[in-house]
Amino acid sequence: MASGNLRRREAVSRAISGLATASSLVAVAALVIVTVAVVRHGAGALSLSFLVKDPPQFGGPGGGIASAIVGTSLIVAMAAIIATPVGVLCALYLVEFSAPGSRPARAMRLALDLMQGLPTVVVGLFIFGLVVKPAQAESGFAGSLALAIIMLPLIARSSQEVLLTVPRGLRDGTDALGVDRWRAIMTVILPTALGGILTGTILAVARAAGETAPLLLIDGAFTPGTTVQLFGHAVPNIPVLIFTAVESADPSAFARAWGAALVLLALILIANVGARVLLARSRARMGL
Amino acid sequence: MSSSGGDAIRPRVRIQDGSASRPVPAAQRNDNGGTRRAAVFDIRDMSVHYGENRALDWTTLRIDRNLVTAVIGPSGCGKSTFIRSLNRMNDSIPGFRIGGQVLYHGHDLYARQTNRVEVRRRIGMVFQKPNPFPKSIYDNVAWAPRNLGMKSGLDERVERALRHAAIWDEVKDRLRASALSLSGGQQQRLCIARSIAVEPDVLLLDEPASALDPVATAAIEDLMHNLKHRYTIVIVTHNMQQAARVADRTAFFSLDERDRTGTLVEYGDTDTIFTNPADPRTRDYVTGRFG
Structure with a gap:
């Protein structure tokens, strides 16, 4: 039955599909191994007091990471407040207001892609020079600015994707009624795309929550107590806490690092699952 | 608009047999003769390009008030391009250019000072695929009035629109339900209600x-007979029987064999177009010999 090099082609095809399957298994395995390691080492540190108590003032065992949880939440929330409107407006510009394929739209997309590839330590250095150095003080807000720069392209690109899935018929429908485009955007197009945009924002938040490099530069010299002062004060945060705990010679700090890593991972996982649920709902709403 | 009106009782049918000859506005009188109808659209030498491609050749015709005017023709003959040019829906298509004039009650639709949002307020459009908003039935109809500042008596306005679109009885008990829960035919009538x-x-x-x-098609066709007392209707259809059933006037567009451009072949009373067309291309089309 075999005609020509059929057998050879079948072998190659099998090899390639095997390779692809193996690679995806490796990716999943990497995730599983990291997660298992974090859970195994971190679970021991986890307790209620770990979540609600501040780290001990002068090091040593005991205490928790409450101040870092509060700090990271604040810094990331502020970053989201800054980056989300700008990101969504960028997406609106790309999808609703610029002619597709026009020069400014292409430039904008390229800029967003480049921004996405920006090394985060460079972003940190930039904010350090722009905000921290002149103010002579590290601050949580400076950290928020850096994280906002990191989140912006993620939010803009994901919002753009979602806006593109809003059926063209809806825009035709609003246009044909003689209602201005911006009203249509506010009352029909954005509400339709809202779930998807929130998903993108949450994923960006999850990404920013673990960002360490910029915070080391601009929000790394904090005192361990809980604070809600984002402006003018360095605010404790989980990534830097993990970094300093691992660097320190104190073995109890090492355990705290694993615990903090577990908390961070759990937060990100919850955010991701929530985002996916939202996206599925919004898809159903659009009738996709 | 020179000599074409004439005193003929029968509407004049104009044949376009080459791009050199420009058609002259056709029917100027209604079927009963006598009363002269007001022109809603007076389209003169309209031509449309998308980038380098010419989509529609010289088109000259008049669309009169309170009539149903059908636009028929084979695929790609420029029917949609034509109708979408009447409320400037093509403006957002990259490379769209229009030549000639589209006069709407004497105002040039494409003049610099003409606001296309206002144009679409007066000239509504319903599309091939029902496109209700992902909102409640009520909010679909109320959306445009709300955004256009017509907020007083909104409930009555919504009811009136739904009644005129012949869908009120089917939805009056579930106005808060999602419009997406309606059947396709109901969605399309909802879209008509939303427009009116x-x-x-x-x-x-x-x-x-x-x-x-x-x-559902029959429901929409019935609806058109009632709506034409209030509105001027232009309908594009690829279904000739539908045109014959609903339209007072019919315009037949075709593809020019030489340059593959949409062309108005013949325009006149629906009866004339279907029973006694002047152009052999029209005859071939309406008798089903092509297209």
């Missing part, structure tokens, strides 16, 4: 029944 809720002057229907089953 802002009291437009003209309704453009771009193949409104082509995605619907025969029963």
Whole structure:
């Protein structure tokens, strides 16, 4: 039955599909191994007091990471407040207001892609020079600015994707009624795309929550107590806490690092699952 | 608009047999003769390009008030391009250019000072695929009035629109339900209700029944007979029987063999177009010999 090099082609095809399957298994395995390691080492540190108590003032065992949880939440929330409107407006510009394929739209997309590839330590250095150095003080807000720069392209690109899935018929429908485009955007197009945009924002938040490099530069010299002062004060945060705990010679700090890593991972996982649920709902709403 | 009106009782049918000859406005009188109808659209030498491609050749015709005017023709003959040019829906298409004049009650639709959002307020459009907003039935109809500042008596306005679109009885008990829960035919009538809720002057229907089953199609056709007393209706259809059933006037567009451009072949009373067309291309089309 075999005609020509059929057998050879079948072998190659099998090899390639095997390779692809193996690679995806490796990716999943990497995730599983990291997660298992974090859970195994971190679970021991986890307790209620770990979540609600501040780290001990002068090091040593005991205490928790409450101040870092509060700090990271604040810094990331502020970053989201800054980056989300700008990101969504960028997406609106790309999808609703610029002619597709026009020069400014292409430039904008390229800029967003480049921004996405920006090394985060460079972003940190930039904010350090722009905000921290002149103010002579590290601050949580400076950290928020850096994280906002990191989140912006993620939010803009994901919002753009979602806006593109809003059926063209809806825009035709609003246009044909003689209602201005911006009203249509506010009352029909954005509400339709809202779930998807929130998903993108949450994923960006999850990404920013673990960002360490910029915070080391601009929000790394904090005192361990809980604070809600984002402006003018360095605010404790989980990534830097993990970094300093691992660097320190104190073995109890090492355990705290694993615990903090577990908390961070759990937060990100919850955010991701929530985002996916939202996206599925919004898809159903659009009738996709 | 020179000599074409004449004193003929029969509407004059104009044949276009080459790009050199420009058609002269056709029917100027209604079927009963006598009363002269007001022109809603006076389209003169309209031509449309998308980038380098010419989509529509010299088109000259008049669309009169309170009539149903059907636009028929084979695929790609420029029917949709034509109707979408009447409320400037093509403006957003990259490379769209229009030549000639589209006069709407004497105002040039494409003049610099003409606001296209206002144009679409007066000239509503219903599309081939029903496109209700992902909102409640009520909010679909109320959306445009709300955003256009017609907020007083909103409930009455919504009810009136739904009644005129012949869908009130089916939805009056579930106005808060999602519009997406309606059947395709109901969605299309809802879209018609949504269009007439802002009291437009003209309704453009771009193949409104082509995605619907025969029963829903019949409902839409019935609706058109009633709506034409209030609105001027232009309907694009690829279904000749539909044009014959609903339209007072019919315009037949075709593809020019030489340059593959949409061309108005013949325009006149629906009866004339279907029983005694002047152009052999029209005859071939309406008798089903091509297209």
